[in-house]
Amino acid sequence: MSYSVYLPAQLQLPLTGVAPSSRPLPLAHGQRIYVNRDLKLAQIHWIGFDMDYTLAIYRQHEMDRLSVESILRKLMARGYPPWLRDIEYPLDFPIRGVLIDKKLGNILKMNRFKVVRRGYHGLTELSTEELQHHYYTRKLRPHSDRYHWIDTLYGLSEACAYACIVDAYEKRQAKVDYTQLFTAIRECIDEAHRDGSILDAVAADLDRYVERDPALAVTLHKLRSAGKRLFVLTNSHKEYTESMLSYLLDGALPDYPSYQHYFDAIIVAARKPAFFQAEEPLLMYRGDDLVPAQGPLDRSAIYRGGNIAQLQEALGVSGNHVLYVGDHIYGDILRSKKDSTWRTAMIIQELHREVEAHGRCRDMLESWDELYERRAELEDQLRQNQSRFKALEKRHGADIKDRQSHTKKVIQSIRKQLRAVNREATALRRRIDDRFHAYWGSLLKQESELSLFGYQVDRYACVYTARVSNLLAYSPNQYFRSPRGLMHHEL
Numbered sequence: 001m002s003y004s005v006y007l008p009a010q011l012q013l014p015l016t017g018v019a020p021s022s023r024p025l026p027l028a029h030g031q032r033i034y035v036n037r038d039l040k041l042a043q044i045h046w047i048g049f050d051m052d053y054t055l056a057i058y059r060q061h062e063m064d065r066l067s068v069e070s071i072l073r074k075l076m077a078r079g080y081p082p083w084l085r086d087i088e089y090p091l092d093f094p095i096r097g098v099l100i101d102k103k104l105g106n107i108l109k110m111n112r113f114k115v116v117r118r119g120y121h122g123l124t125e126l127s128t129e130e131l132q133h134h135y136y137t138r139k140l141r142p143h144s145d146r147y148h149w150i151d152t153l154y155g156l157s158e159a160c161a162y163a164c165i166v167d168a169y170e171k172r173q174a175k176v177d178y179t180q181l182f183t184a185i186r187e188c189i190d191e192a193h194r195d196g197s198i199l200d201a202v203a204a205d206l207d208r209y210v211e212r213d214p215a216l217a218v219t220l221h222k223l224r225s226a227g228k229r230l231f232v233l234t235n236s237h238k239e240y241t242e243s244m245l246s247y248l249l250d251g252a253l254p255d256y257p258s259y260q261h262y263f264d265a266i267i268v269a270a271r272k273p274a275f276f277q278a279e280e281p282l283l284m285y286r287g288d289d290l291v292p293a294q295g296p297l298d299r300s301a302i303y304r305g306g307n308i309a310q311l312q313e314a315l316g317v318s319g320n321h322v323l324y325v326g327d328h329i330y331g332d333i334l335r336s337k338k339d340s341t342w343r344t345a346m347i348i349q350e351l352h353r354e355v356e357a358h359g360r361c362r363d364m365l366e367s368w369d370e371l372y373e374r375r376a377e378l379e380d381q382l383r384q385n386q387s388r389f390k391a392l393e394k395r396h397g398a399d400i401k402d403r404q405s406h407t408k409k410v411i412q413s414i415r416k417q418l419r420a421v422n423r424e425a426t427a428l429r430r431r432i433d434d435r436f437h438a439y440w441g442s443l444l445k446q447e448s449e450l451s452l453f454g455y456q457v458d459r460y461a462c463v464y465t466a467r468v469s470n471l472l473a474y475s476p477n478q479y480f481r482s483p484r485g486l487m488h489h490e491l
């Protein structure tokens with residue numbers, strides 16, 4: 001993964017009442033846009049935005065608390081015991097990209113090769129031996145019914161509730177069906193989204209659940225001033241979308257009386273990822289009624305559903321001139337990348353914490369690299385001395401016994417050093433991981449490898465950044481260049 005360090009001169013904009021951005025170069029890491037694949041913004045004519053967790057930045061702990069409370073209420077209505085309400089739910093336990101093993105009640109983090117490298121049963125970390133026993137002898141199939149992939153920030157509350165409830169049952173030495181419990185949690189959270197338990201609470205108290213980014217309106221304005229056309233493509237429903245966009249943008253800039261003035265098209269209930277594959281027709285709201293959409297889109301209207309082919313035709317643009325900005329690795333990024341030629345920008349709000357942690361353990365990461373090299377050297381020396389010892393066994397002579405004994409001592413000494421290096425590396429790795437996340441380490445990495453989540457970001461997101469308004473520091477015609485391109489044999 002890589003990043004753009006230097007920025008071109010800022011575009012001078014006719015902003016009413018807004019001072020031009022004059023941020024020092026280079027930008028702080030959390031404000032940068034990181035590039036996996038070259039992207040020329042000059043060739044992008046339309047920029048589409050997902051809404052939830054993209055334009056709208058949710059306060060994660062408030063959302064998780066609300067979701068866990070909804071899950072508990074609904075579990076108890078299904079006959080689960082009332083003491084579930086009394087146990088602690090550490091909201092910082094889960095991260096995105098973990099896998100729920102419904103059969104064994106475990107939560108797992110995998111590397112890019114889908115090898116499980118960390119795991120918890122309840123809130124107790126699984127040992128290396130336990131991981132090896134359960135997951136190393138057969139190929140793990142994350143897409144089978146046994147597993148559930150936590151790929152959105154919405155899903156964190158499910159992982160948290162699951163781990164804590166499994167933990168509480170086992171501490172009470174009570175039996176629990178792991179599969180049934182997770183299925184019930186999933187059903188409860190789906191029901192809570194459907195019946196308004198969550199969305200109504202959020203809509204009723206947006207200040208509590210949503211962070212209004214003061215730079216968002218200026219960012220959208222800057223893109224529009226450079227000739228980009230903007231659209232919203234969200235799975236949220238009309239009323240919720242309207243109240244959220246209104247909260248985020250209405251009154252933010254004097255030249256834009258309402259949120260609708262920022263966008264050339266707003267499509268709600270888009271049913272992503274099916275939107276990128278299905279043939280659902282695009283409909284237009286006329287009052288509360290829906291009529292089939294025809295011809296170019298009306299800026300003052302709100303649309304529902306549709307599919308990518310119809311949208312591109314209505315916008316009059318081919319896919320390679322569209323940049324889609326979203327937070328969902330599957331629904332927004334992976335599917336659009338696999339099924340269309342849309343370019344993709346992924347919003348990863350955890351990136352702030354990730355880059356900050358990376359900065360704070362630079363020294364430790366250097367030490368880790370040194371230990372890695374030291375271990376490789378010792379392993380080489382061990383192999384050479386073992387071969388020497390074997391060769392000596394086949395020879396006869398007065399001094400052979402002495403040379404054998406000397407070589408044996410050298411081997412023992414190397415083994416001792418290797419054990420020490422391994423101990424040091426394990427302790428250091430744990431200290432590094434703890435700086436990223438107390439339970440799981442880095443979101444995007446797993447030791448020296450990419451985590452499975454990091455691998456998907458690397459593979460499917462053309463660029464990624466922590467929030468939409470990070471675009472403000474870049475030119476709307478920025479050429480985001482990926483410095484990557486070397487294979488290991490070229491390094």
Ligand SMILES: [Mg+2]
Nearest residue numbers: 050052053327
């Ligand atoms: Mg979203």
